[in-house]
Each structure stands twice: as C-alpha cells, then as structure tokens.
Amino acid sequence: EPEVTQTPSHQVTQMGQEVILRCVPISNHLYFYWYRQILGQKVEFLVSFYNNEISEKSEIFDDQFSVERPDGSNFTLKIRSTKLEDSAMYFCASGYDEQYFGPGTRLTVT
Amino acid sequence: EDQVTQSPEALRLQEGESSSLNCSYTVSGLRGLFWYRQDPGKGPEFLFTLYSAGEEKEKERLKATLTKKESFLHITAPKPEDSATYLCAVQATSSASKIIFGSGTRLSIRP
Numbered sequence: 001e002p003e004v005t006q007t008p009s010h011q012v013t014q015m016g017q018e019v020i021l022r023c024v025p026i027s028n029h030l031y032f033y034w035y036r037q038i039l040g041q042k043v044e045f046l047v048s049f050y051n052n053e054i055s056e057k058s059e060i061f062d063d064q065f066s067v068e069r070p071d072g073s074n075f076t077l078k079i080r081s082t083k084l085e086d087s088a089m090y091f092c093a094s095g096y097d098e099q100y101f102g103p104g105t106r107l108t109v110t
Numbered sequence: 111e112d113q114v115t116q117s118p119e120a121l122r123l124q125e126g127e128s129s130s131l132n133c134s135y136t137v138s139g140l141r142g143l144f145w146y147r148q149d150p151g152k153g154p155e156f157l158f159t160l161y162s163a164g165e166e167k168e169k170e171r172l173k174a175t176l177t178k179k180e181s182f183l184h185i186t187a188p189k190p191e192d193s194a195t196y197l198c199a200v201q202a203t204s205s206a207s208k209i210i211f212g213s214g215t216r217l218s219i220r221p
C-alpha cells in the first residue's frame with residue numbers, strides 16, 4: 001500500500017539555524033501539504049502546494065518558511081532561522097479529500 | 111471565524127460499550143468534514159469524509175454522521191485496539207485546500 005514517507009524522523013537544531021524537512025508524497029497525488037502539531041495541541045495547517053506553486057497558506061507560514069518540490073518525488077519544507085517556538089511535530093500529507101499523512105518529523109530547537 | 115470543537119476531551123469505555131464522539135463546527139460554508147484517527151507519536155490516519163447533512167459513512171465498528179451544525183462518530187462494541195485520539199476537521203467552501211482541526215477526543219478502551 002502506498003504511503004507518505006518523511007525524513008528525518010527527529011531533528012535537533014540550534015536556534016537561528018536553517019532546517020530542511022523532507023517528504024516523499026504518494027506518487028499519483030497532486031496536492032501536497034505541511035502541518036505542524038505542537039506537543040499536546042491541535043494539528044495546524046501550514047501550507048498546501050499544487051501544480052508547483054503554493055495553493056494556500058496559513059498565518060503561521062511566514063517569510064521564514066518555504067516549500068519546494070525539487071524533483072518529481074520530493075517535497076520539502078525549509079525553515080530559515082529556527083526559533084524555540086518552532087519545536088513541534090511536522091507532518092507532510094498528500095491527496096485531496098482523503099489526505100494521507102506521513103509519520104512526521106519531530107523538530108527540537110534548542 | 112471557522113472553528114471546530116470536539117467533546118468530550120477524553121472518554122474511557124469498557125470493551126463492548128458503545129458510545130459517540132461529538133464534533134461541533136462553525137464554518138461559513140462547509141465543503142467537507144473529515145474524521146481522522148491518531149495514535150501517539152504518529153500522523154493522523156484518514157477515516158471518513160462527509161459532504162452534506164444527512165450523509166453517513168461506516169467502516170468496521172465506526173459510523174460517522176453529519177448534520178448542519180455537528181458530526182458524530184459512533185463506535186459500536188469497541189475493542190482495545192480502537193484506543194486512539196479521534197480528530198475532526200473541516201474545510202470551508204471559501205478555502206482551496208486548508209482544513210481546520212479540532213483538539214480531538216482521546217478514546218481509551220479497557221479490556
């Protein structure tokens with residue numbers, strides 16, 4: 001059964017450093033998403049991506065965030081200058097009405 | 111502002127004891143309502159999409175229903191493996207793709 005994969009599973013970084021989170025969506029899906037979940041809180045929408053451009057973004061997705069589909073399979077989320085409050089679980093998803101989520105990357109900013 | 115409220119926050123049931131989880135929503139126009147299951151430390155797992163009031167969907171011991179203001183997830187004769195957090199989410203007609211999640215109901219089934 002096809003699934004969304006994410007790497008790394010856990011990333012520790014220092015405040016101010018750049019991080020890139022990677023995702024491989026399900027191959028025939030056209031919509032891709034990033035969500036985050038701070039420990040004990042709701043899953044929050046960050047951004048959706050369709051046809052090689054951002055379809056929609058939330059107020060959380062400010063200038064420090066960017067997304068890219070560098071090739072035919074990968075989908076990345078870059079955080080330019082991490083802050084302590086960026087510590088969270090980041091989920092990639094693909095699909096449309098049925099969104100399939102990856103296992104997540106736990107980002108810890110120290 | 112679009113909003114999703116789930117109740118109860120936590121629910122403990124005995125194996126075989128049926129119950130319902132509630133999801134109340136406020137949205138300018140509903141495009142779709144979604145139910146997900148989330149196990150600790152994992153990503154949400156898609157369960158159902160409902161589009162219009164009166165619609166029902168079933169999968170094994172789970173049945174989701176939708177009215178104009180709320181959705182219910184009915185769980186019949188649950189088993190310990192049904193223990194998880196159940197998330198409700200909505201997408202507004204004004205949104206191309208953004209979905210808004212509720213805080214979830216943490217369900218625990220005792221053997």
